Amino acid sequence: MFKYAVTLFAGALIATGLTKIVRDFAISKGFAVGPSSARHIHQSPIPRLGGVAIFFTFLIGCTGYILARQFGLVHEFKNIPLLQMVFPAALLFGVGLLDDLKGVSALTKLLAQIAGGAWLYSLGLRFVCLHFDGASSFVTNILCLSLTILWVIVVCNAINLIDGLDGLAAGATLFSMATIFTFAMVDGRHGVALFIALLAGANLGFLIFNFNPASIFLGDSGSLFIGFMIGGLVMAESQRQPNVARVVLVPVISLALPLTDLGITVLRRFLSGHSLFGADREHIHHKLLDAGLTQRQVVYVLYTISATCAVASLIFLQPNRLAWIPVLALVLLFIFFLVRKLGYQEFSEFARFGLRITEQKRIAASNIAVRRASAQLQRTYNTAAIVDVLEDGMRTDFNGFEIILAEGYMIGAEMDSAPTNTIERAWVLSSSQRMVLTVALESSIYGHIGYLSLEHTVGRRLMVDTELLQNDLANALCIALEHCLLSTSSSSLNRERTRLTHRA
Numbered sequence: 001m002f003k004y005a006v007t008l009f010a011g012a013l014i015a016t017g018l019t020k021i022v023r024d025f026a027i028s029k030g031f032a033v034g035p036s037s038a039r040h041i042h043q044s045p046i047p048r049l050g051g052v053a054i055f056f057t058f059l060i061g062c063t064g065y066i067l068a069r070q071f072g073l074v075h076e077f078k079n080i081p082l083l084q085m086v087f088p089a090a091l092l093f094g095v096g097l098l099d100d101l102k103g104v105s106a107l108t109k110l111l112a113q114i115a116g117g118a119w120l121y122s123l124g125l126r127f128v129c130l131h132f133d134g135a136s137s138f139v140t141n142i143l144c145l146s147l148t149i150l151w152v153i154v155v156c157n158a159i160n161l162i163d164g165l166d167g168l169a170a171g172a173t174l175f176s177m178a179t180i181f182t183f184a185m186v187d188g189r190h191g192v193a194l195f196i197a198l199l200a201g202a203n204l205g206f207l208i209f210n211f212n213p214a215s216i217f218l219g220d221s222g223s224l225f226i227g228f229m230i231g232g233l234v235m236a237e238s239q240r241q242p243n244v245a246r247v248v249l250v251p252v253i254s255l256a257l258p259l260t261d262l263g264i265t266v267l268r269r270f271l272s273g274h275s276l277f278g279a280d281r282e283h284i285h286h287k288l289l290d291a292g293l294t295q296r297q298v299v300y301v302l303y304t305i306s307a308t309c310a311v312a313s314l315i316f317l318q319p320n321r322l323a324w325i326p327v328l329a330l331v332l333l334f335i336f337f338l339v340r341k342l343g344y345q346e347f348s349e350f351a352r353f354g355l356r357i358t359e360q361k362r363i364a365a366s367n368i369a370v371r372r373a374s375a376q377l378q379r380t381y382n383t384a385a386i387v388d389v390l391e392d393g394m395r396t397d398f399n400g401f402e403i404i405l406a407e408g409y410m411i412g413a414e415m416d417s418a419p420t421n422t423i424e425r426a427w428v429l430s431s432s433q434r435m436v437l438t439v440a441l442e443s444s445i446y447g448h449i450g451y452l453s454l455e456h457t458v459g460r461r462l463m464v465d466t467e468l469l470q471n472d473l474a475n476a477l478c479i480a481l482e483h484c485l486l487s488t489s490s491s492s493l494n495r496e497r498t499r500l501t502h503r504a
Contacts, residue, residue, distance in 0.1 A: 003194075004181075004193060004194065004197040005197075007194060007197040007198050008197045008198075008200055008201040008204070009201065010061070010064075010201065011057055011058075011061055011197070011198045011199070011200070011201020011202045011204070011205065012201040012202070012204040012205040013201075013205065014061070014201075014202070014205065015053055015054060015057040015201065015203075015204070015206050016206075016208055016209075017205075018052075018053035018056055018057055018205075019050060019053040019205060019206050019208070019209045019216060020209065021053075022047070022049050022052045022053045022216070023047055023050075023209060023215055023216040026047030026049050026216070027047060031047050031048075031049060031101070032045035032046055032047045033045055033046065033047070033048050033217075046214060046215065046216060047216050047217065048100045048216075048217040048218070048219035048220075049097070049100060049216065049217075049219055049221065050170075050206050050209070050210060050216045050217055050218045050219055050221075050222045051093060051096060051097065051100070051218055051219045051220070051221030051222025051223070051224075051225055051226075052097065052221060052222075053202070053205070053206055054199075054202040054203065054206050054218075054222050054225060054226065055089075055090070055093045055221065055222075057198075057201070057202035057205065058086075058089075058198055058202055058225075058229075059086065061198040061201075061202075062083065062086055062198070065194070066083070081123040081124050081125055081236070082125075082191045082192070082195060082236060084123050085120065085123060085125060085229075085232050085236075087119070088115070088116040088119035088120060088228070088232075089116070089225055089228050089229055089232070091112060091115060091116055091119070092112055092113065092116050092156065092224040092225055092227075092228045093221050093224065093225040094221075095108065095109055095112040095224065096109070096219065096220035096221035096222070096223065096224040096225065097219075097220075097221040099219075099220040099221075100219040100220050100221050106277035107277075109220070109224070110153065110277075112224075113149075113152055113153045113156050113157075113228075114149050114152075114153070116156075116228055117145075117149030117150075117151070117152035117153065118145065118149060120148055120152065120231075120232050120235065121144070121145050121148045121149070125148075125235045125236050126144050126145070126147075126148045126235055127144055127147050127148060127151070127235060148235065151234075151235065152227075152228060152231045152232070154231075154259070154262065155227045155228070155230055155231035155234075155255065155258075155259075156223070156224050156227035156228055156231065157227070157262055158227065158255065158258035158259050158261065158262040159173060159223045159224075159226055159227035159230070159258055160220060160223040160224065160227065161258065161261055161262055161265055161283060162257065162258045162261050162283070162284075162302075163217075163218050163222075163223045164283055164285050164286065165212070165285050165289075165295050165298060165299055166210060166211055166213060166214035166295055166299065167207055167210050167211035167212060167214065167299055168285060168298075168299050168302060169218055169222075169223055169226070169258075170203045170206055170207045170210050170218055170222075170226075171203075171207055171211070171303055171306075172257055172258065172303065172306040173203065173226055173230065173258075174200055174203055174204070174207075175254070175303070175306040175307050175309070175310040176230060176251075176254045176255050176306070176310060177196050177199060177200045177203070177230070178200070178310055179250065179254035179310045179313050179314065180192065180196050180230070180233055180234060180237060180251075180254070181193050181196045181197065181200070182314065182317075183237055183250060183317070184196065184233075184237050186317060187237065189236070189237055191236070192233050192236050192237050195229070195233055196233060199226070199229055199230075199233075203226070206218070206222075211299075212295045212296050212299065230255070234251040249313075249316060249328070250313050250316050253309050253312055253313040253316075253327070253328075253331055254309060254310050254313040255309075256305075256306075256309040256331060256335070257302060257305050257306050257309065260284070260335050260338075261283055261284045264284070264339060264344065265282075265283065268282065268344055282344070284302070284338075284342065285298050285299075285302065287342040287343070287344075288301060288302075288342075309331065312327050312330070312331065313327075315327050359461070359463065362463050363463045363464070363465070365396070365463075366397055366464040367463075367464055367465055367468055369392070369393045369394075369396060369464075370393050370394075370464055370468045370469065370472065370473055371468065371472060373389050373390060373392060373393025373394070373473065373476070374393075374468075374472040374473050374475070374476035375476070376389045377389055377390075377476035377477055377479065377480040378476050378479045378480065380480040380483065381480075381483040381484065382412075382484060383411060383423055383484055386403075386423065386477070386480050386481075386484070387423060387425050389480075390425070390477075391425055391427060393473075394454060395427060396463065396464075397456065397462055397463055397464050398454045398455055398456050399426060399427065399428035399429075399434070399455045399456065399457060400424065400425055400426030400427055400454075400455050401424065401425060401452065401453065401454050401455070402422065402423070402424040402453045402455075403422065403424065403441075403450060403451070403452050403453075403477075403481075404421065404422055404450050404451050404453070405421040405422070405449055405450040405481075406421075406448055406449055406450045407421075409421060409446070409449055409450065409485065411423070411484050411485060412484070421450075426455070428457075433457070433458040433459065434455055434456065434457055434458060435455075435456045435457075435458050436453050436454065436456070437453070437454045437456060437466070437469065438451050438452070438453045438454075439451065439452045439453075439454070439469055439470055439473070439474045440474070441474060441477060441478050441481065442474075442478065443478045443481065443482055444478070444482075445482050446482065446485065449478065449481060449485075450481075452473075452474065452477060454469070
């Protein structure tokens with residue numbers, strides 16, 4: 001353990017010095033960035049080049065170990081693919097740095113992540129545990145390549161998204177690194193443990209300047225580099241690991257906070273119709289700030305969550321599956337109640353969508369009733385039949401209806417009664433809280449002839465699709481009313497024809 005402690009301390013010491021140098025240089029050269037949108041919390045210009053210090057700390061550490069091995073001072077670190085992982089990591093760092101300095105498109109960063117994932121796969125750092133009986137080696141390789149690239153994309157963006165408060169991303173990832181380090185030590189993966197110790201030391205040194213109030217930010221160069229390294233080291237740790245559940249669940253639980261935020265972000269942007277690559281102020285840390293917590297309080301809360309998840313993931317050191325079930329259940333319950341507590345409006349609509357799926361049979365029945373009523377109305381020639389057809393078709397979802405004809409239009413309510421401009425019927429007593437849906441009636445012969453109003457009780461679920469009411473039902477009702485207008489008394493018909501002639 002001594003060499004890992006030395007690596008951690010040396011990495012922290014080097015990162016501390018480099019971070020100060022980078023910060024002062026960035027400020028003197030005008031690379032500090034002020035708040036450019038409402039989602040930015042800081043008030044004054046602050047450089048976003050913290051990733052430079054972390055990357056070069058890691059690079060110096062790797063160089064030091066290579067030189068030490070050349071002189072015979074160390075013998076344990078012989079994992080060539082791990083050393084080669086620095087090259088794709090440098091690619092991600094370079095793209096992130098370019099974004100921090102000049103800005104690059106989301107597509108460019110995505111392509112860099114895809115290239116980085118493919119590069120890792122070519123180095124043999126992949127999820128090699130995926131094998132299916134009967135599947136060809138080509139299919140298996142394509143699946144493993146796709147999963148490797150997807151994992152890199154997910155972790156890089158997850159770390160990038162939680163980098164929204166002072167010290168949050170750099171500090172929260174330390175708990176994930178502690179988990180990876182523990183599993184690497186238990187499994188005898190000394191190269192992975194050494195890389196993680198060096199990366200954690202670089203994070204610690206940077207965190208001194210990044211904790212609230214921060215004087216330098218991680219930037220995309222740092223978040224992409226850290227995310228890529230964590231993703232790659234997780235796959236390196238999974239090599240020759242026979243337990244599939246452990247390979248998948250350990251990194252997911254240890255990275256539960258950033259992965260949860262990423263999952264929520266993708267889902268809510270999809271539901272609200274916003275760009276998946278856009279930026280907003282709806283992340284978990286923003287929601288906690290809106291709840292009245294200070295920046296430091298939010299960071300402490302999220303540190304606690306990250307630490308809890310890291311400790312919970314240690315249960316997978318034991319092969320007892322009975323111990324896994326309560327851990328997974330607690331994590332899922334926590335995520336569920338966290339989402340509900342934060343009050344995301346998109347998920348309220350998502351819950352409503354799920355409810356509509358369970359009630360699809362009732363929805364279909366209501367829609368069929370409206371379609372059947374629409375077909376019958378087109379063959380209706382008197383108001384009594386219109387009333388009966390509408391009641392039969394609307395009874396399930398509405399309390400009653402009212403047809404109000406436009407000024408100048410009259411219709412015979414019954415064969416022997418005086419013409420009227422209103423037809424109505426109610427089959428449920430009116431509620432004190434009611435909602436009225438009004439549909440305009442546009443006749444192909446007479447133009448606008450009135451409105452159809454449907455009364456619905458507030459709080460009662462409306463099953464029928466309103467599009468059917470606006471189109472099918474309204475068009476069919478207009479045809480039925482045309483039939484009735486044409487069959488009214490001759491004096492009313494003559495007055496109507498005279499009015500139409502004058503209009504023409």
